Amino acid sequence: MSKIKVLLGDLRHHTVGVHSTYVPVGIGYIATYFEKIISTQDFEIKILTNPDDALDLIDKWKPDILGLSSYVWNSNLSNRVCEYAKEKNENILTIMGGPEFPSGTGAHSFSEIIKNNCLEYLKKKPAVDYYCYADGEIGFTSCVQEYIKFNFNVISMKKENIIPDGSMALSNNKQKILIGKPIARLGLANKVDGRDCIPSPYLKGYLDKFLNGQFIPSFETARGCPFSCTFCDQGIDVTKMVSFSTRRMEAELSYVCEKVTKFSGSRSIAFHDANWGMYIKDINLTDHILKLINEKDWPQFIEISTPKNKRQQILDIDTKLKNRVQIGLAQQSMNQETLKLIKRDNLTNEQYIEFVKELEKREKSIGCELIIPLPNETKETYFNSTKILMDCGVSVSTYTLMMLQGAELGREEAINKYGMKSKWRIVPRDFGTYRGKRIFDIERVCIANDTMPYEDYLVCRRFSLLNHFFTYSVFTPIKKLLRNDLNISLYEFIFSIFQTLENRKDNQKLPEKLLKIYFDFSKETEDELYDSKAHIEKFFSNDKNYDKLLKGELGDNLLRKYAAKLISNVLNEVIDLSIDTI
DSSP, rough: OOEEEEEEOOOOOSSSSOOBBOOHHHHHHHHHHHHHHHTTTTEEEEEEHHHHHHHHHHHHHHEEEEEOOOTTTHHHHHHHHHHHHHHHHHSSSEEEESSSTOOOTTTTOOOHHHHHHHHHHHHHHHTEEEEEOOHHHHHHHHHHHHHHHTTTOOOHHHHHHHOTTTTEETEEETSEEEOOOOOOOTTTTTTTTGGGGGTTTTTTTTTGGGGTTSBBBBSSSOOOOSOOTTTSTTSSSSOOOOOOHHHHHHHHHHHHHHHHHSSSOEEEEOOSSTTTTSSSSHHHHHHHHHHHHHOOOOOSEEOOOOOSSSSHHHHHHHHTTTHHHHEEEEEEEEEEHHHHTTOOOOOOOOHHHHHHHHHTTTTOEEEEEETTTTTTOOOOHHHHHHHHHHHHTTTEEEEBBBBBBSGGGGSSSHHHHTEEEEEEEEEEEEEETTTTEEEEEEEEEEEEEESOOOOHHHHHHHHHHHHHTTTTGGGGGHHHHHHHHHHOOHHHHHHHHHHHHHHTGTTTTOOHHHHHHHHHHHHHHHHTTBBSHHHHHHTSHHHHHHHHHTTTTTSSSHHHHHHHHHHHHHHHHHHHHHHHHH
């Protein structure tokens, strides 16, 4: 075969909005690395995010290799594209990789339970030839190397049970799991700039079409996480931290700046490191970012995952970069016993409050994420966490715990240990019809455990709606009045409204329309939960039900949806209630 056609995709549903507008830098790394390693072979590579474009290319361009990312929001979508590719050409090599897999990221050994979970996962996705369970750059390259050895014949590879390094596959009889030899993360011999062994997809021009102002340029200055949070799978292998050099990152930022500033649109960038701002390399890079800011007024916003510690360092970086770093505060919980169980290394509550005060001085919008129900979290500890945060001026967002199958809290041992009860729901807006088949990307969520029963979970969810609702700017005058003039706690104010709504029988004067929207939210919080993935697929096989998804009546983010309903339908009533409450 003179030239191998390779189609790489980080696919995003776009039936109702688009899940993500980040430049797909991850698959860019895969493209440049395997092209470098297999330099004797001629490749033609296409990179995309639109699933319909991928399906059209399978029809017309006819790729030989298909490589797709796999996250909770696109795993079934990627599998559908693999299915379609196999329908068109059973000899196409299909490879998936990403954290939506039971093995977890970076693991080198697997229990029998995890092996069996991987087997069952792949049985449900027979169109996937190989799943890269480790870093995709080497795993994908290993698969392509074996493909070339077998004279581009995938059918022969599968018949002989060939298993490339860093990947898993079904045996030819579909009854066993084949596990390729574990592979080390690229660049570990030199953790400061070891990742430079991967050529830059930006500098090679692979991502130029995404630098049009419609996508947010994304960068990964380092891979790995030194923490071991049990709700996340990034820190399973905590010793495998490795970075790109500052020189390399400076070149990429300059290149992207030159391209993207020619267009109107987004002026943000995103660093997708787990803890950007925590290391000396991040401080070193800020000199160059400041140079671009001074010369081009770019970037105007810098998205990061705020480091779990070294908060003073990220504040210093923000000062240097003219207050352009968007610092989020993902605490998960303020309950110290819960934090110990989930292995979360947060600041103390006192340190946290001091940090918030500093952010206030910078006039930053301060938001914090909590997750329910985590181990040892109760309704009372959740309300106490929100009180601590709100009393120091933080807007609180509450997320339901996603039981990621590659993370500790998504595995049987933890589920049994904490008495976790789960349901399934569609990831908001992540669905669509692709070549005549309806596809839903679905998440498993925890809705109760041995310290927070289901009814308490629903109570916390209703309170989280009010918290979210009062973050809207229309309530800024009320919040200023509470804080500056009346010295009334925002938490106590919202909690009083919450109690009024919850005890509706004791207050006959409450507007019926307001009560209906409030408790409709609670009902839909329950209605969006299903006992299995199969139940979701069966329910939405009905055209009338699927039409409700298309109209946004179902399958949307409920906090956003019901906050909009409250503002659109009962804003005056809420303001009257707020004044009465004050």
